[in-house]
Amino acid sequence: MRLQLCTWPEIETYLARSTGIIVPIGSTEQHGPNGLIGTDAICPEVIAYAVGERTETLVAPTLSIGMAQHHLAFPGSLSLRPATLIAVVRDVVQSLAVHGFRHVYFFNGHGGNVATVQAAFAEIHADSSFGGEASPLRLKLANWYMGRRVQRLSRELFADSEGHHATPSEISLTWHAYPEQARPMTLTPRIAPTAAFGDARDYRRRFPDGRIGSDPSLASIEAGTRLFEASVEDTIEDYRAFLEQD
Amino acid sequence: MRLQLCTWPEIETYLARSTGIIVPIGSTEQHGPNGLIGTDAICPEVIAYAVGERTETLVAPTLSIGMAQHHLAFPGSLSLRPATLIAVVRDVVQSLAVHGFRHVYFFNGHGGNVATVQAAFAEIHADSSFGGEASPLRLKLANWYMGRRVQRLSRELFADSEGHHATPSEISLTWHAYPEQARPMTLTPRIAPTAAFGDARDYRRRFPDGRIGSDPSLASIEAGTRLFEASVEDTIEDYRAFLEQD
Amino acid sequence: MRLQLCTWPEIETYLARSTGIIVPIGSTEQHGPNGLIGTDAICPEVIAYAVGERTETLVAPTLSIGMAQHHLAFPGSLSLRPATLIAVVRDVVQSLAVHGFRHVYFFNGHGGNVATVQAAFAEIHADSSFGGEASPLRLKLANWYMGRRVQRLSRELFADSEGHHATPSEISLTWHAYPEQARPMTLTPRIAPTAAFGDARDYRRRFPDGRIGSDPSLASIEAGTRLFEASVEDTIEDYRAFLEQD
Amino acid sequence: MRLQLCTWPEIETYLARSTGIIVPIGSTEQHGPNGLIGTDAICPEVIAYAVGERTETLVAPTLSIGMAQHHLAFPGSLSLRPATLIAVVRDVVQSLAVHGFRHVYFFNGHGGNVATVQAAFAEIHADSSFGGEASPLRLKLANWYMGRRVQRLSRELFADSEGHHATPSEISLTWHAYPEQARPMTLTPRIAPTAAFGDARDYRRRFPDGRIGSDPSLASIEAGTRLFEASVEDTIEDYRAFLEQD
């Protein structure tokens, strides 16, 4: 159930049986020489849609632009500043709260979003904690690539070639979603370097083709399909547990 | 050309031949008893994708959540505050500017976004006008429903039943985009009332089913297809003129 | 009735019979070679004062500095950033709301303020729409130059020489208000160019003497007096209709 | 020389001989039972205009609304929040700096503005101090009632009846400026109480008619005229010394 494809009376009906919603959140940023710029938004979106269909759960429109300032030295990367993303998350949650949603499950595809979204949750709770009305909101940020089944499968498929950015797992998943966009490619070095980094220029200096520690030449549609199924299962399980939080 | 489905080296190549990009911007808000909540995002998105394909123009991910605070008394409506939307537009434009984009064409589906996006443009230019470096940016907000051909066709098809919110034109266009989501329906009153309004509760009091001045029972997939073609033509013309602005 | 020239007990008395107030809002910015920098503040102020006297309506002090960042390449222009003007409008409205004012009529002299003030209204309503207490506020932005009588008279007097900035209509009105400040002058070219523009430097490049599309050499005190009377009548009519909004 | 009554080429000429400008800043707030709500804006405005004429100094439009949140329990009082006033002062100074003004002399009529305007100055200087370009700006806040001659005269005229808010000195000065607005009145108690206070409701509880420690029944037009002359002299002296600051 995509929120965009419902009418408001249908949402009124939905709220009578559930106070939960999934909000996919990603990023629009370089993913190495052959990874799609939309990778981090596409991954949580396709999984969320499947979870939504299989469990009759409402799925909000994907927040496609995340906190990716460190990728801005690569053409096509878009970023919100942390303060902006905090405001976006706050406004979305507060909109949902007006309607009676209580369990808001942000389903994330981008590691760079995690700290900022957690800070946003704290901002939202602070309105209550600093003396406002008690809030019934339950907020969770889950990463599609952190589920139990996905982690096991990634290790099995790619081991030390998985790396941290432009990973073969996420590239595979996007090819599962958009098979016509698969761009198999041999990369040099095979595995990209790993390091701490500062601003966007420092990032590009250290990782000239954009990857961190990964070998996405191992990506395949078939791996993507397996990862997709694993993540859908992980997410159904995790979302159901989240809904039970009182 | 969807930015999300490109790699960064492909954007580098694109920038060598064009400094223009289309950014669809919409809203997620009630559209009356039978209109999709995603109407205002779906409309500019499908037109922008077609323009992108026919003219080899890059299209950014759709900004699906707009400034719709006045719709928040209807379940499912999401809104950013004006200050948040200003920050989002600013960050997107500044991200694009880092890469060398100069002509950023926001293609809009929601009247409620217009003032805020214009204020955002002024914020962006102000950084330069208040003494910063001269900015080469050219920014435009165009509404898909304001093109010459679309306006003529809407009048011809729906005349005084077009109204201001949940119009038969926009409902038709979403049914063209998602035919399986068509929800033909007879409405009472046939044409919704029109009035000035204050906050979200005042809006709902004046417009109990969400429509303003419109009769979306006239919507049809066929009308949607004609409006789609009209808007694509309008937009190609307008975007090309915009690109020529030095 | 100028708020500045009342005592607080007098306002207490006023509130017992009316919840309406007029807030003139303008700008301080170049108006071409012979137009006063205060034009956009002077025009709504003198009309508002006359409306205030003829209808016993309270008039707040003029907000003389508006959103005029695009004029900052011309000496003497002052501007607030959009975010600042939004905050000013919000604070003024919230101050008035504390006292029980419900109908706040911003009477404007500067096209560049419109988007920002509309965004400010949305910010104010959002406090309620996002779940706060229902707000009884009714807010309107009216432009002195958009009334029915004024528009007809401008067309009659100046036709295609009216233009968009430093218009003969507004220059005439300031000369009606300050006859000793009339600076009749022949200009070259007679009618200034028209174009889209970016930041302040781009504005000055395109419009070297500050005018857009206008020929203020046609301005006269006599025309100003006629425009003044037309606008006072337009505004009394419009303000009365606004007050009736429940 | 009022900025509002100049053209931009005239300001260009002015800047060739002076980098100084006076910005009157006041407040719109209750001034006791017989004091004008505009008192704190009127006082610095009339003095600044006189200084401007006698010394050929440019005077910006008066910032009529200040930081007066503690007066909001009295009808008609308007206030900006401190953060808003800081933004207004910053934007005005930055606008002036674009044109080459270096000495900006805020001429104030409201004690409640002082801390906030000083904080605004620090915000402006911080842009440079935190690593930006060195700033040539010299900023001063002067209060019309703090000059040497005015202080001596107030003591001579009103001694212990001067008090802290709605003082006979400021009331007298507004009557000098607007003789038709004089509202002589006997007050009970003759001298209002003095105390520390918290928010606006606490203020009204402690000072039921709005005055603090003053007896404005002593106000007179004649006293106002003497105070006006004293302050004009004080201010000319102080402004000239300020201009000499390198």
Next chain:
Amino acid sequence: MRLQLCTWPEIETYLARSTGIIVPIGSTEQHGPNGLIGTDAICPEVIAYAVGERTETLVAPTLSIGMAQHHLAFPGSLSLRPATLIAVVRDVVQSLAVHGFRHVYFFNGHGGNVATVQAAFAEIHADSSFGGEASPLRLKLANWYMGRRVQRLSRELFADSEGHHATPSEISLTWHAYPEQARPMTLTPRIAPTAAFGDARDYRRRFPDGRIGSDPSLASIEAGTRLFEASVEDTIEDYRAFLEQD
């Protein structure tokens, strides 16, 4: 009683007998050639701790970094922007208010904080004054160096050598607190210059060794001990009077 060294049940007990707390606030900034960078935080901290012990008053952790942008041209100086310090003060006060504290006594060691903290108080009260719930908060900013006994003693000890920054009084007090950190030193010129200043670079240009108008070569541990005792007495008296404010 240091808040940091209590448990929450102990604070619960404290609140049953008192609603007051002392919050030391200082700065981390250059204090001339031989003054400690922590001077302005150390001074109010040691006095507050003594007052806390002698009167069984709770003392919050010291806010060690203040508004000191004008000192940033000297290595080691840290500053918050005014907007940041306003937010810090607001959050601390609102945290305390949640628990039932009503009398919050900021005890200050840095003149540069005064305007900003006063603006912060106004921001806090504004939440109530603009229409929120009535606030019982009483807020005071007291400077350790402004007490009656301290002022008398400083004049007696240092007369015209006291000056305005890096004064012998504050240097002495830090040596009383940290005798091993005393750095007696002869300075040239003996008394530093005095002047108005703009940004940090302008400050350093005018005061090359950081002092303003002072001769800290007169500082001594013995003077510090006498100033400490004087200030503790001043502060106990002032805090007790503050607590009685209803």
Next chain:
Amino acid sequence: MRLQLCTWPEIETYLARSTGIIVPIGSTEQHGPNGLIGTDAICPEVIAYAVGERTETLVAPTLSIGMAQHHLAFPGSLSLRPATLIAVVRDVVQSLAVHGFRHVYFFNGHGGNVATVQAAFAEIHADSSFGGEASPLRLKLANWYMGRRVQRLSRELFADSEGHHATPSEISLTWHAYPEQARPMTLTPRIAPTAAFGDARDYRRRFPDGRIGSDPSLASIEAGTRLFEASVEDTIEDYRAFLEQD
């Protein structure tokens, strides 16, 4: 070397040999029935001071108040909102950057700070990444309780009784630092519950005495001394590696 106990010329000298500094950051919040409210600030402070002495590294004043909104239902807890803490971290880093510091090592004692401080780092880098000057800054957040030696020792000492808040490790460390503040106590239940939580009231509902998953009755001064030494070693190692980052 404590920054507060240095003079500015000494910092000038220090910068000639090192661009690194340690900034302890903690929180002021309830730590269960017998834990000190200052626990999270005291722990990193005492370790940082020891590291500073043993390695001649500069240590900034402790940021004692962190992001702890979820603890506000327990008396004595103080919190900054995330946006405030982001501003504080940004201002501190930018102050340090003005002087030439390049390696800023935030040494943290509070898990609730982590997301917000990471978001702050992204805000700081964003100024460069969005098109500003390239930044040489290297920023790291390290938690005292996450070092290799500390983790091993905590497991050895407390195993499953360590828990997540008011842990025996942190309580022990504060008793090492302030032996006179040790408050040995038997608690019921011995091990506190663990759960996800929402706002401050929800936190208190789930964890009535403030602890999460821990048994601080196991705390001892002796354990604290061992943890202190372990953390000092961990931190010296980690800080040195950080300094080598180019």
